[in-house]
Amino acid sequence: MKIRPLSALLGVALALPALSRGEARDYIIAPSRPDKLVVVDTEAMAVDKVIRIKDAGPTPMVPVLSPDAKTVYAIVNRSESVVKIDLESGETLARVDFSTPERRVKALFGMDISPDGSTLAIFQTPVKLGTTHYEVEPTSIAFYDAETLELKREAPSPRQITLMMYSADGAKLYAIGRNLHIFDAQTGEMIEERPIQGWENDKRTPPDVLAVWSQYESSGVMSIPFYSFLLDKEPTDPEAGRTGLFTLDRETGESVMRDVEAMDVFYFSTAVNPAKTRAYGAYNVLQSFDLTTGKPIKRVALPRSYYSVNVSSDGKIVWLSGALSDVAAYDAETLERLGHVDLPEGASISLNSVRLFSRPD
Amino acid sequence: MTSLSRLLLATTAVLLGAGAARAADGAEVLDSACGACHAREEGGYDRIDAVRKTPEAWDMTVQRMGRNHGVSLEPEERAAVVRYLADTRGLSVAETEDWRYILEREPVAQDLGPNARMSETCGRCHSYARVALQRRTPEDWRHLVNFHLGQFPTLEYQALARDRDWWGIAQNEIMPFLAETYPLGEAPPAADLDLSGEWPVAGRQPGRGDYAGLLTLTATESGHDAALRLDFADGSSESFTGSGALYGAGEWRASLASPEREIRQVFALKEDGVLEGRWFELGRDVVGGRLTAARAGEGAAPRxxxxxxxxxxxxxxxxxxxxxxxxxxxxxxxxxxxxxxxxxxxxxxxxxxxxxxxxxxxxxxxxxxxxxxPFVVFGALDRISISPETAISRVGDGGGPIPRTPAQFEAFGWLNGPDGAPSTEDDVFVGRFPAQWRTENFDAAAEAMRDADYAGSIDQNGLFTPGVAGPNPERPMMANNIGNLKVVAEVEDAGRSLQAEAHLYATVQRFVDALIR
CATH class of the missing domain: 2.60.40.10 (Immunoglobulins)
Structure with a gap:
């Protein structure tokens, strides 16, 4: 494939440092319907690779990169299987089907790999399938050997968990549910809970959170928008509805719930820059936030809806994707649109998690 | 014909008693096809005898068994077993009374649960009427709630679910409420009546006006042949022929066609022998009319x-x-x-x-x-209103399989009544009046998106036809032809111009449809 440098495509809009041999380069991996993982070379602004996965439909959902970025795991097959894929060859190395004829098990949104690359943690929600009736079973977190995909252990967990993220040292596993649940990554025991829906209940309605986009790679900070209403204001007051940002730093373990602006638009998801100073939210607008002051900075209209946000490793580009079938670049400072890459066959990315990773050039 | 309307046609055809859909065959299908999994025990068939519901609900169940569990039935077998289940495990007409709008696809109806908890838990995805038209044992209600989360695992992540302990509420509040409110009880005996005869009818098709006419029914081996003639007050007439059947204690279902259109009848046979309900166009069920019919002949009670x-x-x-x-x-x-x-x-x-x-x-x-x-003798109207006050239309067509869903409005005339004050309980309803119809942008956001220009148009019979489906490159963000509209009616009455407004959400397609929404 002929690689055209991004600067040639975008003129002088981007002042990227020239890459030297061995320097890391950002790639984006986007699952698209019905069976594809599409790797985009962000420097070349081109599709680098299309990996097709057998029996993956209707769409692969959550991709997770191994720490060395040589292997990608993905939830596939109506959320009932996980596959391990060699990123270079595109070959499926291993697969586990969670369900049996007697028991259907879905893994909806939550999966992460331990920092040492040894363990894959997957949130699972099962139902027992009797001949004439179903029985909902308790949810759990399943820990798989990342090499063999053998089940190592299971730990009970609260229901309604979406995103999961290991702490940087691998000791803890964070899970977003109705609150932030923190598990001992070794034993699977829940060791701490911090309020999300329970936050500031004396002042506001319980925050509403829909966190289904795993996109914390470049910063190590998980960021989730949430929405609530202040109790001391009339619901018709434009200032009554509030947008908040939850952040969780996998390095320090610090989590913050903060009110950032009046709720005049929705963001489907947000992401934080590597310097941890800015957050970006997207849906029908792209918005930047100053995380040091907790205030909005700038907002621009988008030509269509985008669901997911990633920030480049150097913090200079915001990548939007999801909903339809492209990955679009925006200047992280000016929020000016720089360009986009169309995915093959116009296949929809839908609400799948889109991940950013770096590897040596 | 679109694939969707073919599907609706096929679905509708089941509830006709067409072909050899006799009770004996239904019992055989139940035993051989259903009984293969649903063991027959002392209390009857597992699950099947723990439920009573409407013919439509039984058909949805049989459909699901085909779609999700590979139960393969010939169309006549499906029709027979649905009819048999409706005859033996149905509801009385009285049990359906408050909720018939959902069977009739009546567009002027408000679906309200008994409290916010039930509305938010059940009515969030489908009508509450769908719940209230079922009777089950406590165990079967528990099975049904388990089925919901088991079949739709994202259910507890949706708005009005993710903000609460959904499964805890479902087990500790919803299941007991359903078991207590809608217990299984006894199935009423099937009416099994010969409805042959001439049935004068009266009613009204919103947007077209009052009609009188005649429904002629002739008993056949499997149900009834039906002929319907409608003479509209505007001088036009329409004749339909088809067939139908009486299910269970009094559920009349029929499909008929005129040269112009196919319609379906969903009537209840009331205790006093009157047939009452609604007919509607197949694939465009907003268009239709309410109807009352009584059998003529010697001994007919004056009515x-x-x-x-x-x-x-x-x-x-x-x-x-x-x-x-x-x-x-x-x-x-x-x-x-x-x-x-x-x-x-x-x-x-x-x-x-x-x-x-x-x-x-x-x-x-x-x-x-x-x-x-009441008959109203009036001098001049005091005010008008629009029915319905709030309506939904849906984009469609445009190359897609889903047709447009229009919205039908009518202008109602009112007198203030003895207290002289508008919009109080003693107001007198005078009837429907011809009006000048138009749409406007509902608010500033609609104005900015020029919704009124894109979302569709209303004719002078009050019928709003929405725009075509699909992204519109002319609109910001390629928006669909959706819109938030104000519907305005003006009626000239006794030298005065009276005006009323309604709210129309011109929205997206109904991508998942069911016999009972």
């Missing part, structure tokens, strides 16, 4: 089915058609209203009515048969 028009302006004369059965009694009028009988039969009486002064709402009768609605 007025309709009076059209149901109003008279003081100082004027009007020809009024009274439709019914056994209309042999003496005309009874209030003081101040005079009548000339233009023609009279036991099914139809034509009157020329006049009144010098406004009388308000009065009663008309022929012998013991009273008109079902």
């Amino acid at each position: 007025i089915l309709g009076v059209s028009p149901g109003r008279l302006r003081a100082g004027e004369t009007a020809e009024v058609l009274v439709t019914g059965v056994g209309l042999t009694g003496e005309l009874q009028l209030p003081e101040g209203l005079t009548a000339e009988i233009l023609s009279a039969s036991d099914r139809e009486v034509k009157l020329k009515l006049s009144a010098p002064e406004a009388l308000g709402a009065v009663s008309l009768a022929l012998g013991e048969a009273a008109a079902p609605e």
Whole structure:
């Protein structure tokens, strides 16, 4: 494939440092319907690779990169299987089907790999399938050997968990549910809970959170928008509805719930820059936030809806994707649109998690 | 024909009693096909005998067994087993009374649960009526709730679910409420009646007007042949033929067609022998009409089915058609209203009515048969309103498989009543009035998106036809032709222009549809 440098495509809009041999380069991996993982070379602004996965439909959902970025795991097959894929060859190395004829098990949104690359943690929600009736079973977190995909252990967990993220040292596993649940990554025991829906209940309605986009790679900070209403204001007051940002730093373990602006638009998801100073939210607008002051900075209209946000490793580009079938670049400072890459066959990315990773050039 | 309307046609055809859908066959299908998994024990078939519901609900179950569990039935087998289940495990008409709008696809209805918890838990995805039209054992309600989360695992992540302990609430509040409110009880016996005969009908198709007519039913081996003639007050007529069947205790379902359109009838056979319900166009169920019918003939209890028009302006004369059965009694009028009988039969009486002064709402009768609605003699309207006050239309067509869903509006005329104040309980409903119709942007956001220009258009019969589906490159963000609209009606009455507004959400397609929404 002929690689055209991004600067040639975008003129002088981007002042990227020239890459030297061995320097890391950002790639984006986007699952698209019905069976594809599409790797985009962000420097070349081109599709680098299309990996097709057998029996993956209707769409692969959550991709997770191994720490060395040589292997990608993905939830596939109506959320009932996980596959391990060699990123270079595109070959499926291993697969586990969670369900049996007697028991259907879905893994909806939550999966992460331990920092040492040894363990894959997957949130699972099962139902027992009797001949004439179903029985909902308790949810759990399943820990798989990342090499063999053998089940190592299971730990009970609260229901309604979406995103999961290991702490940087691998000791803890964070899970977003109705609150932030923190598990001992070794034993699977829940060791701490911090309020999300329970936050500031004396002042506001319980925050509403829909966190289904795993996109914390470049910063190590998980960021989730949430929405609530202040109790001391009339619901018709434009200032009554509030947008908040939850952040969780996998390095320090610090989590913050903060009110950032009046709720005049929705963001489907947000992401934080590597310097941890800015957050970006997207849906029908792209918005930047100053995380040091907790205030909005700038907002621009988008030509269509985008669901997911990633920030480049150097913090200079915001990548939007999801909903339809492209990955679009925006200047992280000016929020000016720089360009986009169309995915093959116009296949929809839908609400799948889109991940950013770096590897040596 | 689109694939969707073919699907609806196939679905509808099941509830016809068409072909050899006899009860004995239904019992055989139940035993061989259903009984293969649903063990027959002392209390009957596992699960199947723990439930009573409407013919539509049984058909949805049989459909799901085919779609999700590979139960393969020939169309006539499916029809037979649905009919048998509806006959043996159905609801009484009284049990369905408050919720029939969902079976009738009545567009002017408000679906309300008994409290916010039930509305948010059940009515969030489907009508609450769908719940209230079922009876189950406590164990079976528990199975049903388990099925919901088991089949739709994202359910507990959706809005109005993710903000609470959904599964805890479902187990500890919803299941006990359902078990107590809608217990299994006893199935009413199937009516199994010969409905053959002539049934004079009266009713109204919103947007087109009042009609009278005749439904002729002839019993066949598997149900009834049906012929329907509608004579509209505007002078037009339409004749339909088809077939139907009576399910369970009194659920009449029929499919008929005229050269122009196919319709479906969803009527209840009431205790007093009257058929009452709604007919609607197949694939465009917003268009249709309510209808009441009573069987004519010797011994028919005198009954007025309709009076059209149901109003008279003081100082004027009007020809009024009274439709019914056994209309042999003496005309009874209030003081101040005079009548000339233009023609009279036991099914139809034509009157020329006049009144010098406004009388308000009065009663008309022929012998013991009273008109079902008050007759109104008025001078001038005090106000108008639009029905429905809030409506939904849906984009469609545009190359996609889903047709557009229009919205039908009517202008209602009102008197303030004895208290002289508008919008109070004693207001007098005068009837429907022709109006000038238009749409406007509902608010500033709609104005900015120019919704009124894109979302569709309303004709002078109050029928709003939405725009085509799909992204529109002319609109910001390629928005669909959706819109937030104000519907405005203007009625000229006695030299005054009266105006009313309604709210129309011109929204996206209904991508998942079911016999019971």
